[in-house]
Amino acid sequence: MASLNPLSETLGLRRAKHLLRRASFNYTKEQLEVFANLTAISALNILSSSPANKLAEPYDPLPNGSPDGFWLSSTEHPNTFSGQGRKRSYITAWWWYNALNEVSLKHKLSFFLHTCFTVGKDSGVGLSPFFYDHIRLLDFYALGNIKTLAKKITLDNGMLDYLDNTQNNKNNPNENYAREYLELFTILKGEQIGEGNYTNYTELDIQQAAKVFSGFKKKYDRNGDIDSETNLPTGYINVSQHNTDDKTFSSAFNNKVIVGRNDVAGIIEELHEFVDMVFAQPATAKAYCRKLYRYFVKSTWNETIETDIIEPLAQQLINNNFEILPVVVTLLSSEHFYDADDGDATDNTIGAIVKSPLQLLSEVCSMFEVPIPDPTSDPLRFYNNFYQRFIHQTYIKAAGMEMYNPDSVAGYPAYYQEPSFDRIWFSSNTLIGRYKLIESLIIGRNTITPNANIYVQLDTVAFAENKIEASDAADPNNLVLKIADLLFPEAIDESRRDYFKSFLIEDSNDYYWTGAWNQYLNTQSEADKTTVKTRLDALITAMVNAAEFQLM
Structure with missing residues (x-):
């Protein structure tokens, strides 16, 4: 139930x-x-x-x-x-x-x-x-x-x-x-x-x-x-x-x-x-609650969900004279929302939605503290150079979503078009835009269309230094697991850990990364930073573009 x-x-x-x-x-x-x-x-x-x-x-x-x-x-x-x-x-x-x-x-x-x-x-x-x-x-x-x-x-x-x-x-x-x-x-x-x-x-x-x-x-x-x-x-x-x-x-x-x-x-x-x-x-109340469920939980559901979740939420919406917040709070605090109401691992809500291009962009920018130009002190770079030219005209379109500008009054197909729904965000037409977002942010240039400066650069070394405990950052196994804990909906297994670790150590042993990281911490030299940055850039790019990160 x-x-x-x-x-x-x-x-x-x-x-x-x-x-x-x-x-x-x-x-x-x-x-x-x-x-x-x-x-x-x-x-x-x-x-x-x-x-x-x-x-x-x-x-x-x-x-x-x-x-x-x-x-x-x-x-x-x-x-x-x-x-x-x-x-x-x-x-x-x-x-x-x-x-x-x-x-x-x-x-x-x-x-x-x-x-x-x-x-x-x-x-x-x-x-x-x-x-x-x-x-x-x-x-x-x-x-x-x-x-x-x-x-x-x-x-x-x-x-x-x-x-x-x-x-x-x-x-x-x-x-x-x-x-x-x-x-x-x-x-x-x-x-x-x-x-x-x-x-x-x-x-x-x-x-x-x-x-x-x-x-x-x-x-x-x-x-x-x-x-x-x-x-x-x-x-x-x-x-x-x-x-x-x-x-x-x-x-x-x-x-x-x-x-x-x-x-x-x-x-x-x-x-x-x-x-x-x-x-x-x-x-009418049922229509809104179905939309809320698709937006916040998952795109498809069975008769049990209709009876036990949608219909009670619709009645709550009616009882509250269509105040939306109480209904959303009920849904997002429920056992059902957190997969705690049954033991069926094939029907999970966690990791059940493909991220929209808007969600993907927002998560990357907030988690990695991308140094977006300040719109108050540097409005030209924020509004025009970074947002307008890169986000609005390039990334968001290439990824299959125009901000506040869907193709028709029906809205974005991912929220209504059966049977694919949110899977529409992830297709052969949108892959390049999605995958090149992190690459563009890391090198500070638009790699979706030819090589324009986006006036933003994600620092993977600063992320590892500031967000990962020092002992974990020096251990390639722990570093991958700690980043995965932040980025992915579910924990990864040993084989996935080793796959991502390969971007840090390539064909070497674990001590290669440990030595390179510790040397950088000790010297703070540009040469040593470049060494670890090259490997971290590859790791973060692989993890952000992994299937696990495309889901939420």
């Missing part, structure tokens, strides 16, 4: 690695040591905090000589500034930098909400300020109420543009947003049982929903219409373009009638009544 009972014992290293990877983009030895000595509930209490962003807002260091700077704080019209595509990428750099530097569920859940309420930053979301407001809206509700977000998102300027609802008028209806709202964002289709009937809703419901959403318009200047709860700019309602007729829904929603209104307050009431109607259906 799968169990949502909380894990009672201290996590230990194996389970701490599992939780920290799944719940945060900040994955360090120091955090592992803290979490290993905590219970799951205590660890989740830490992860449930909502720290202030380390980086307050994005900065554009271009054009050279006269940078646009903090353009998002400008009172000028959003279309005043050029380079909107570049600026949208800088917004993802700002988001990632905060996610990388804060130990919080907020960022994992914010990205989860992006997979639920998808926009494409370069495929219709509009000018960069509207994308920024959209990301901040997801951040605001990441630890909050998903039903409230489902109401607010309809007046989000980026969403209004992305799915054309700003063009949805009473005399010229546009059903794009209404269709995706039901099919992808909330209740989902269910099995098709007839012409225009998808179990959970019908084509009639899409038409009626579009009438509810009619007259919701994008506010181009971001001034004046500010949401009182989020303090974010919103769209507005053009009453004259709203369909004021009553909206009658199908038997899927018990033939609910939403009375048409003809003023702003009344139209907002229509919206809220519609969202409440959708969220009153048990299928």
Whole structure:
């Protein structure tokens, strides 16, 4: 029986690695040591905090000589500034930098909400300020109420543009947003049982929903219409373009009638009544809990998991009026999450997910303390030279994931496409991007596309000196095992240890590495550092690119 009972014992290293990877983009030895000595509930209490962003807002260091700077704080019209595509990428750099530097569920859940309420930053979301407001809206509700977000998102300027609802008028209806709202964002289709009937809703419901959403318009200047709860700019309602007729829904929603209104307050009431109607259906809570399970635990499950895990979580979500955090805490502190509810080694959750390119990048940068340029003191190198040119335009694309820019409104295939799901991240098309990430960081140059300086260099010698006990670092067997303990979900056996050790000693005996390491420690000479660095570079590259590190 799968169990949502909380894990009672201290996590230990194996389970701490599992939780920290799944719940945060900040994955360090120091955090592992803290979490290993905590219970799951205590660890989740830490992860449930909502720290202030380390980086307050994005900065554009271009054009050279006269940078646009903090353009998002400008009172000028959003279309005043050029380079909107570049600026949208800088917004993802700002988001990632905060996610990388804060130990919080907020960022994992914010990205989860992006997979639920998808926009494409370069495929219709509009000018960069509207994308920024959209990301901040997801951040605001990441630890909050998903039903409230489902109401607010309809007046989000980026969403209004992305799915054309700003063009949805009473005399010229546009059903794009209404269709995706039901099919992808909330209740989902269910099995098709007839012409225009998808179990959970019908084509009639899409038409009626579009009438509810009619007259919701994008506010181009971001001034004046500010949401009182989020303090974010919103769209507005053009009453004259709203369909004021009553909206009658199908038997899927018990033939609910939403009375048409003809003023702003009344139209907002229509919206809220519609969202409440959708969220009153048990299928909506189940849809979100299945997505949460796939995002945090594993991509497939059986009827036992559906009955013992998904359905109770869905009921908890309903009982908490769609507050997302209590449900996530229940899931991530459960015996089931830590493989402690059965003895079936073929059905483990630990190591069951292929890392996304975002997760892979974040783990490498945080665990190895990659010296990323400071976005405050050196914004050109952070935003443009390192993030824009290497991460955004090269690595993340080559690895099969564009940040906040999936191919379609359905989102990233790894989160919905059967039967492969997260296995999609790891394919013949993405291998070069994934494997060359660590190589590029170690040599400080982009090896995915020709040899550009990335202004970042990972120091494997410093990692061994600072993160591994001195006696273990000098012993090639212990060094490999200690690094494996940090990097891999599960312990490695003797044959894998010996395989990785070969990158340190090549065809020599163990004492070759011990002698070389101790000589470097004694002399601190560049020549001796180069000797050990060559071997450590090879070892770290092999371990990061190993199958074990691709999993979490």
